[in-house]
Amino acid sequence: MNDRLIEILTSSFFEILIQGLKVTIPLTIISFAIALVIALLVAIVQVANIKVAKQVARFYVWIIRGTPLIVQLFIVFFGLPSLGIVIDAFPSAIIVFSINTGAYASETIRAAIEAVPNSQFEAGYCVGMNYVQIMYRIILPQAMRTAFPPLSNSLIGLVKDTSLAASITVVDMFLVAQRVAAQTYETFALYMEVALVYLIFCTVLTKLQTVMEKRLRMD
Amino acid sequence: MLEIKGLKKKFDDLEVLKGIDLSVKKGDVISILGSSGSGKTTLLRCLNFLTMADEGEMIFDDVHYDLARMSKKEIFDIRKKTAFVFQNYALFINKTALENVTEGLIVARKMDKKEAITLAKEALDRVGLSDRYDYYPRQLSGGQQQRVAIARAMVYRPEIIYFDEPTSSLDPELIGEVLSVMRDLAQSGMTMIVVTHEMNFAKNVSSKVIFMEGGKIVEEGTAKEIFEEAKEERTRRFLASYYDRI
Numbered sequence A: 001m002n003d004r005l006i007e008i009l010t011s012s013f014f015e016i017l018i019q020g021l022k023v024t025i026p027l028t029i030i031s032f033a034i035a036l037v038i039a040l041l042v043a044i045v046q047v048a049n050i051k052v053a054k055q056v057a058r059f060y061v062w063i064i065r066g067t068p069l070i071v072q073l074f075i076v077f078f079g080l081p082s083l084g085i086v087i088d089a090f091p092s093a094i095i096v097f098s099i100n101t102g103a104y105a106s107e108t109i110r111a112a113i114e115a116v117p118n119s120q121f122e123a124g125y126c127v128g129m130n131y132v133q134i135m136y137r138i139i140l141p142q143a144m145r146t147a148f149p150p151l152s153n154s155l156i157g158l159v160k161d162t163s164l165a166a167s168i169t170v171v172d173m174f175l176v177a178q179r180v181a182a183q184t185y186e187t188f189a190l191y192m193e194v195a196l197v198y199l200i201f202c203t204v205l206t207k208l209q210t211v212m213e214k215r216l217r218m219d
Numbered sequence B: 001m002l003e004i005k006g007l008k009k010k011f012d013d014l015e016v017l018k019g020i021d022l023s024v025k026k027g028d029v030i031s032i033l034g035s036s037g038s039g040k041t042t043l044l045r046c047l048n049f050l051t052m053a054d055e056g057e058m059i060f061d062d063v064h065y066d067l068a069r070m071s072k073k074e075i076f077d078i079r080k081k082t083a084f085v086f087q088n089y090a091l092f093i094n095k096t097a098l099e100n101v102t103e104g105l106i107v108a109r110k111m112d113k114k115e116a117i118t119l120a121k122e123a124l125d126r127v128g129l130s131d132r133y134d135y136y137p138r139q140l141s142g143g144q145q146q147r148v149a150i151a152r153a154m155v156y157r158p159e160i161i162y163f164d165e166p167t168s169s170l171d172p173e174l175i176g177e178v179l180s181v182m183r184d185l186a187q188s189g190m191t192m193i194v195v196t197h198e199m200n201f202a203k204n205v206s207s208k209v210i211f212m213e214g215g216k217i218v219e220e221g222t223a224k225e226i227f228e229e230a231k232e233e234r235t236r237r238f239l240a241s242y243y244d245r246i
């Protein structure tokens, strides 16, 4: 490797990393937090069989899972302005990633709730608890343990999916890498480098997942 | 204290309970015997509304209830006076033994936490688990889990406890510890309805024995009347099949 390339890579590495910390990570965390809230609500209205809400929930999951993420991003950022609704790039990305991840996560959480044996409900009723108390104190804690590994997968998936935000002008680490690559013509090196930074983020998350899973075990 | 008249239950076209009449006095220990599929579990579940009966009447502490038209509030009120012990224990698996017992006291009955813990420890001590407060269900043997479940049931001082084959999931060497807890409970005056295949328990502990078949009560009487002087051929045949097995 020549000196020029080394210099390009070192200076861009920090630029990419900083952009990752400033944009990719917040984008991931905020979107995922909102997604979890959506997912819990969407899962619970289905399990609790709340009439109209359940239909709305199924419709939402159907639409979101049946359309590509990048198209959803384009609809919100490039499409809505033609209807007079203009949303900045970063909030657009947050909206789309939350709604998208929420749909998938709701299915994970719903399945986890349904995997809790019905006898846990019955035991709760027999000690005088009501539906909400049982759901909140008995069923959800168990379901969240089951849902934790697949939800971690969704989170790791989301870290990588945020690179699609570059396509709606969010200046995330992928867009920074694209810019440096365009200026220096070192495309291979730059895209490898940004891949490495994603890998680092995901590796940290995977380690965290392992630690958390150990803690969540009930024995 | 508790009276049931004409309780019926169908699952689709299958008539599982064909008109059950039952009368329970305070301090009664009623054993329900019967072959598999005779409707014993369904009966207990209907009494606690885990399954809803199609018709029938319940009189609990002089209040009349129409089993076909129970309001949520009525179900709630009745469940406050009753407790249920399941065949598969059904402990809250995300809670320790102690939390299993305090959970309903604190959450459903709004009892002060300290008071609940004191009561729960007393109950666990009574079933011989004073050294297992902080164990999770999966760290306990089946017999220990069932004893936690019994502690959880009796801590509310319910008027009546329903047991659905409390020892049927247990290894033979663990059955004794659960039965002895139940015997103590019976001797302390607790009203109990016990679906069981433990003939010695039925014979020695119950004040009344009921034999069910095909969704009906075929015969009922004292332990002596059922085990030694059964009038019905079907009862005798059922009991004989037990002794043959041993």
Ligand SMILES: Nc1ncnc2c1ncn2[C@@H]1O[C@H](COP(=O)(O)OP(=O)(O)OP(=O)(O)O)[C@@H](O)[C@H]1O
Residues within 6 Å of the ligand: B011, B014, B016, B034, B035, B036, B037, B038, B039, B040, B041, B042, B043
């Ligand atoms: N939820 C249900 N849906 C449909 N049929 C049911 C349901 N629960 C029970 N049954 C049927 O009702 C009948 C009585 O069942 P139940 O469990 O009350 O019998 P049991 O006397 O408790 O038998 P066992 O000794 O095997 O526990 C059986 O034929 C069973 O298949």
Ligand SMILES: [Mg+2]
Residues within 6 Å of the ligand: B040, B041, B042, B164, B165
């Ligand atoms: Mg049964």
